[in-house]
Amino acid sequence: MSLFSAVEMAPRDPILGLNEAFNADTRSHKVNLGVGVYFTEEGRIPLLRAVAEAEKARIEAHAPRGYLPIEGIAAYDSAVQKLLFGADSALLAEGRVVTTQAVGGTGALKTGADFLKRLLPNAVVAISDPSWENHRALFESAGFPVQNYRYYDAATNGVNRAGLLEDLQNLPARSVVVLHACCHNPTGVDLSLDDWKAVLEVLREREHVPFLDIAYQGFGEGIDQDAFAVRLFAESGLPFFVSSSFSKSFSLYGERVGALSIVTASKEEAGRVLSQAKRVIRTNYSNPPTHGATVVANVLNSPELRTLWEEELGEMRQRIRDMRLAMVEQLAAQGAKRDFSFVARQRGMFSYSGLTAEQVERLKNEFAIYAVGTGRICVAALNRSNLDAVTKAIVQVL
Numbered sequence: 001m002s003l004f005s006a007v008e009m010a011p012r013d014p015i016l017g018l019n020e021a022f023n024a025d026t027r028s029h030k031v032n033l034g035v036g037v038y039f040t041e042e043g044r045i046p047l048l049r050a051v052a053e054a055e056k057a058r059i060e061a062h063a064p065r066g067y068l069p070i071e072g073i074a075a076y077d078s079a080v081q082k083l084l085f086g087a088d089s090a091l092l093a094e095g096r097v098v099t100t101q102a103v104g105g106t107g108a109l110k111t112g113a114d115f116l117k118r119l120l121p122n123a124v125v126a127i128s129d130p131s132w133e134n135h136r137a138l139f140e141s142a143g144f145p146v147q148n149y150r151y152y153d154a155a156t157n158g159v160n161r162a163g164l165l166e167d168l169q170n171l172p173a174r175s176v177v178v179l180h181a182c183c184h185n186p187t188g189v190d191l192s193l194d195d196w197k198a199v200l201e202v203l204r205e206r207e208h209v210p211f212l213d214i215a216y217q218g219f220g221e222g223i224d225q226d227a228f229a230v231r232l233f234a235e236s237g238l239p240f241f242v243s244s245s246f247s248k249s250f251s252l253y254g255e256r257v258g259a260l261s262i263v264t265a266s267k268e269e270a271g272r273v274l275s276q277a278k279r280v281i282r283t284n285y286s287n288p289p290t291h292g293a294t295v296v297a298n299v300l301n302s303p304e305l306r307t308l309w310e311e312e313l314g315e316m317r318q319r320i321r322d323m324r325l326a327m328v329e330q331l332a333a334q335g336a337k338r339d340f341s342f343v344a345r346q347r348g349m350f351s352y353s354g355l356t357a358e359q360v361e362r363l364k365n366e367f368a369i370y371a372v373g374t375g376r377i378c379v380a381a382l383n384r385s386n387l388d389a390v391t392k393a394i395v396q397v398l
């Protein structure tokens with residue numbers, strides 16, 4: 001008998017499975033709206049000019065590739081902090097924020113989860129219903145029971161505020177609450193400023209530990225606007241965690257550039273927390289990779305490259321917003337029997353379109369248009385060349 005004879009086949013990742021089916025499809029007019037990646041108007045993943053310039057400088061510098069410190073590049077970690085908390089943040093001045101470079105946003109979540117498991121071994125973790133599909137698996141694999149809190153309201157295509165607050169209230173005290181800071185994946189439906197304040201009060205009252213996940217900073221309203229929740233929580237005096245990612249905002253998906261930030265009560269506490277976060281990292285992958293974080297740090301810390309990056313990020317944000325509006329207009333013009341105006345109010349790369357699993361299946365079979373079975377579409381994969389075909393097909397399957 002082989003060592004592996006009893007190993008069962010793990011279920012396929014639903015979204016990666018969709019990509020495989022898309023790649024195997026021979027219809028030339030096929031469109032993939034299932035992915036979680038920003039594409040240009042020409043349908044390509046961009047290499048940002050700011051990134052290309054920083055990479056060129058780095059290659060020319062012929063820098064040696066020694067090990068990084070366990071917590072990563074200091075200039076990177078501090079640039080991340082300023083982006084999240086604001087350059088004039090009092091917390092940063094007081095030395096209360098611990099930031100460690102991470103292997104993407106996923107790595108930041110995992111380091112945070114492992115650290116929390118040691119700190120609060122019996123805690124429950126709560127995630128939104130629905131949420132990024134890896135949240136549940138990631139916290140479960142760190143050993144936590146994971147529950148949903150109500151979030152999306154299909155009837156209004158908005159937030160179920162009363163359900164959300166009630167569920168947060170009813171969690172065991174000191175639960176870990178994962179919140180999407182902006183550009184909610186998969187729905188595109190974000191909390192209003194007022195919702196955030198109400199959520200914060202429940203978290204404070206119940207002594208829950210907020211874990212803000214910000215994977216799309218700059219894709220919603222703007223760099224600072226999208227950090228609203230982080231800054232609100234920073235003012236609250238509560239301890240909290242932030243996982244952040246440059247996969248999307250720098251179009252550096254494969255370089256795995258993210259960070260974990262932990263807000264503590266004092267500089268002295270920050271020192272102890274950092275020492276424990278480093279222990280988690282050391283036993284997982286020892287220390288982080290050099291390339292992506294060097295590039296990001298050089299862009300963020302160079303006035304010219306920073307300006308260029310902000311422009312390029314603004315172009316990506318604007319293109320998505322234009323596609324949302326164009327989609328709403330075209331659906332109406334083509335006689336859709338439903339009001340899709342909510343799509344223009346959503347933020348970030350994704351939209352919960354309201355399409356059923358059956359309608360999504362028909363889009364694939366009859367029109368070679370691929371979306372996630374939940375009705376999630378990636379608005380950032382729409383462009384002027386495929387929009388007409390997509391909206392016509394949606395009208396057909398409604």
Ligand code: PMP
Pocket residue numbers: 036103104105106107132180185213215245246247253256257258
């Ligand atoms: N959090 C959310 C909400 C995400 O959507 C994603 C990725 N799509 C991540 C975390 C992980 O980001 P990364 O690819 O940088 O690991």
